[in-house]
Amino acid sequence: MDNLTIGILSFPVLLALIFLRVPIGLAMLTCGIGGMWLVLGRWTPILAQLKQLPYDTFSSYSLSIVPLFLLMGQFATRGGLSTALFRAAESWIGHRKGGVAMAAVGACAGFGAICGSSLATAATMGQVALPELKRCGYSDALATGCLAAGGTLGILIPPSIVLVIYAILAEQNIAKLFVAAFIPGILAALGYMAAIAIYVRLRPGSAGAREPSPMAERWQALVAVWPVLLIFVVVIGGIYAGIFTPTEAAAIGAAGTGLVALANGGLDWQGLKEAILATATSTAMIFLIVLGAAVYNSFLGFSRLPQETAGWVTVQGFSPWAVLALILLCYLVFGCIMDSLSMILLTIPIFFPVVAALDFGIGAEETALWFGIVVLVTVEVGLITPPVGMNLFVVNSMADGAPMQATWRGVLPFVATDLARIVLLTAFPAISLVAVRALF
Amino acid sequence: MYDATGAVLHRLSRLLALAGGLVLVALIALTATSIAGRGLIAFGLDAVPGDFELVEAGAAFAVFSFMPWCQLNRGHMTVDIFAGLFGRRLNAAIDLASALLLTAVTGLLAWRHMLGMLDRRAYEEVSFILQLPLWWFYAASLAGLVLFVATSLFSVWQAARALPAAFGAAR
Numbered sequence: 001m002d003n004l005t006i007g008i009l010s011f012p013v014l015l016a017l018i019f020l021r022v023p024i025g026l027a028m029l030t031c032g033i034g035g036m037w038l039v040l041g042r043w044t045p046i047l048a049q050l051k052q053l054p055y056d057t058f059s060s061y062s063l064s065i066v067p068l069f070l071l072m073g074q075f076a077t078r079g080g081l082s083t084a085l086f087r088a089a090e091s092w093i094g095h096r097k098g099g100v101a102m103a104a105v106g107a108c109a110g111f112g113a114i115c116g117s118s119l120a121t122a123a124t125m126g127q128v129a130l131p132e133l134k135r136c137g138y139s140d141a142l143a144t145g146c147l148a149a150g151g152t153l154g155i156l157i158p159p160s161i162v163l164v165i166y167a168i169l170a171e172q173n174i175a176k177l178f179v180a181a182f183i184p185g186i187l188a189a190l191g192y193m194a195a196i197a198i199y200v201r202l203r204p205g206s207a208g209a210r211e212p213s214p215m216a217e218r219w220q221a222l223v224a225v226w227p228v229l230l231i232f233v234v235v236i237g238g239i240y241a242g243i244f245t246p247t248e249a250a251a252i253g254a255a256g257t258g259l260v261a262l263a264n265g266g267l268d269w270q271g272l273k274e275a276i277l278a279t280a281t282s283t284a285m286i287f288l289i290v291l292g293a294a295v296y297n298s299f300l301g302f303s304r305l306p307q308e309t310a311g312w313v314t315v316q317g318f319s320p321w322a323v324l325a326l327i328l329l330c331y332l333v334f335g336c337i338m339d340s341l342s343m344i345l346l347t348i349p350i351f352f353p354v355v356a357a358l359d360f361g362i363g364a365e366e367t368a369l370w371f372g373i374v375v376l377v378t379v380e381v382g383l384i385t386p387p388v389g390m391n392l393f394v395v396n397s398m399a400d401g402a403p404m405q406a407t408w409r410g411v412l413p414f415v416a417t418d419l420a421r422i423v424l425l426t427a428f429p430a431i432s433l434v435a436v437r438a439l440f
Numbered sequence: 441m442y443d444a445t446g447a448v449l450h451r452l453s454r455l456l457a458l459a460g461g462l463v464l465v466a467l468i469a470l471t472a473t474s475i476a477g478r479g480l481i482a483f484g485l486d487a488v489p490g491d492f493e494l495v496e497a498g499a500a501f502a503v504f505s506f507m508p509w510c511q512l513n514r515g516h517m518t519v520d521i522f523a524g525l526f527g528r529r530l531n532a533a534i535d536l537a538s539a540l541l542l543t544a545v546t547g548l549l550a551w552r553h554m555l556g557m558l559d560r561r562a563y564e565e566v567s568f569i570l571q572l573p574l575w576w577f578y579a580a581s582l583a584g585l586v587l588f589v590a591t592s593l594f595s596v597w598q599a600a601r602a603l604p605a606a607f608g609a610a611r
Contacts, residue, residue: 021523021531022538023516029545051556054549054585055500055578061492064499067464067506244475247495251471258468276461277454277509284510285517287503339517388521 003039007303010035014296024342025285028292035299049298057294058287061247062168067283068250069159072257073115074275077124079261081228085110086128088221095212098200100136101146102193104129108150109189110225112157113232114257116164117282118340118383122151122391126398137208140402142199145410148391149192149418152380155340157185158236159250161286162340162379166372169348172365174246175239179439180369180432184377184425191417199413231256240439286341293345300349310353320358324371327351328378328422335382339390343379351375366433373432374425381418384411442597449587449594453508456587460505467498490569497567497577504584508591511542532606536599543592550585557582 001009010031017027036046057063076082089103089110096102108125115121126147133143155162158178167174200207213221235253238244244252261267267275300306313323334343355371356364383391386408396407425431474488488494510516523531557578565574 018519019522020534020538021518021520022541023518025516026538026542026545030541033545033548047552050549050552051559054504054553055556055581058503058581059496059500059577061496064467064495067499067502068468071461071464071468248471248475251468251495252475254468255472258465272461272465273458276458276464279464280457280461280506281510281513281515283503284506285515288507288510288516337519337521342517388519 001038003303004305004308006035006038007300007305010296010299010303018338023288024338025288025290025292028289028296028346032292032295032297032299035296036302039299039302050295053294053298054291057291060168061245062164062174063287063290065164065247065250066161066286067279068247068254069116069161069164070120070279070282071275072250072254073117073120073124073154074279075254075257075261075267076111076114077120078264078266078271078275079227079257080264080266081114081225081257081260082107082111082124082128084221084224085228086125086132088218088225090132090210091213091218091221094136094210098142098196098207100129100133100210101138101142101196101200101207104133104143104146105150105153105189105192105196108147108153109157109185110228112153112155112185114159114228114235114253115154116159116161118151118154118380119282119390119394121154122148122394123398125150126395130395130399134399136210139203139206139406139410140399141406141410142196142206143410144392144395144399144402144407145412145414146192146196148384148389148395148407148411149195149414150189151391151395152383152418153185153189153192155380156181156188156377158182159253160376162344162376163372164246165290165341165344166348166376169345170352170368170372172368172372175242176369176436176440177372178236179240180373180436181376183435184373184421184432187421187424187431188377188418191421192414195413195417227256227260231260289342289345293342293349296346297349306350306353309350310357313354314357320360323354323358324360324374324426327355328374328426331375331378332381332385335379336385337388338382340379340382343382344375348375360429362429362433366429366436369436370429370432374422377418377425378422381415381422384415384418386411442601445594445597449508449591450512452587453512453591456505456584457509460502460584463498463505464502467495467502470494470498490567493567493569493572497580500577501580501584504581504588507584508587511588511591511595528606532599532603536596536603539592539595539599543589543596546585546589546592550582550589553578553582553585 014027014031018024033046037043085107089106090100093099094103108121111121111125130143158181163177163181164174167177231253235249239246239249360367383389392407396402396404470488470491474491477485478487557575560578561575
């Protein structure tokens, strides 16, 4: 068996392990270690590599941004910033038709600006907005659907942990990727609001009415969100202006949200312990997958599968757009059963060289940035596609008595706007690139 | 015996995770100080020397220390949608096999990491700026890996205990 065959055959083995409920990171580690042994014919190289690979991976300066961003999100949750955002959005647009649901989406977008994780955004905003949506007579389907979808804004709007991982894998500038993600993130929020507006007109019974808030209250609520704006500007602006590295920015952001939480009384010793333990679980989950992918991808590199695939696709003379469409379709299908981070870690080392070798009429760097955004948007759909979209479970578990089927039904209009947005962003790279071109 | 072991492991993992988290908080303070110092160069201050390598070492310690806690809480990402097709016996058997695999791999990682630590010590490798011995950092991280092996072994025990019930019920 030649090395290429071993590389190809490792996929079904890996998938079989994953479908047998072996933790994804462990499955990748197993296949990577086993595959390395098959390709190189002895144990010595992989055993030597394992002496330092885990430490080198976990001590990578660019990856240390991940636990810091996660801790920042935890502090933001405890600081009452989610409540402030929702109150402000609700007081301005809550009285419109479907307005409370739109306010929930808007608040998710705001929270996404200081939180890099979708699950945390969905969980935090769910806690704040679900009781209010229920009180105002919104149906379970609409309430849970809009929050599950809104949660994905946590990762679409920078800072974003998935983008950080993509930047490392594709060796791209994180600041440029964050800037590129900004307009697509806003588009996502607007798309979700449009979906709500259409939904409540087609099903008038799904949303109740709410009294408009007095002007004084609106301004007061808006002023209360200044910490969010300040933290966002310092973190993203600081990275963009080169004042500090992305990792330093994450530390400053965590310090900022931590101080807000401290001031609001959400961060006593008990609160700090809970924030740390929640951060610990998500950090360890991500890094086991990162380590598994590091070993597995190093094996794939030895099997020469990524290089051969890229070469083969180029020689075939396929249309670049057809190849891209096929890749995105893969992400949509696998997104129904796998999480976004595992997919990116598994596939970018293979797909990125393929896409980089194709000509889309824009430069190599712009192709890389644009591909990153399109992939990000596509894999995030997986978080809200039934039956196993994680956000659906998170939000549904917080809504007392809402049947899972209602959430599945309620999220469909949002999935539809996601698909429309993928087509839009793919067909017009300029949407993702215009901000980068203007600012860099 | 089983419950007592579980309680001890739970306590240790929680303590180690909290230690890792406190290190993260310390890194945040360190980075903030460093940036402030860098901004005040005009006043004779400067960045904290070696801040980058301290962040790297601290983050590595935190990540290794988080592993056992995550595993004990079944926090590692799995794909569960096919579990319903397998039936109770097969699922119990898969759980055991998966726990054994986890123990084998974490055992391998801990063993190799320890040898890596001994290498660093033998070659007297030091960090770039602060000249701290690298094997110190490896040693700190080893705690997380050793406890990870222990919680993996415990999950084997857990899965083995669940086997008779799964097979008995199906009979």
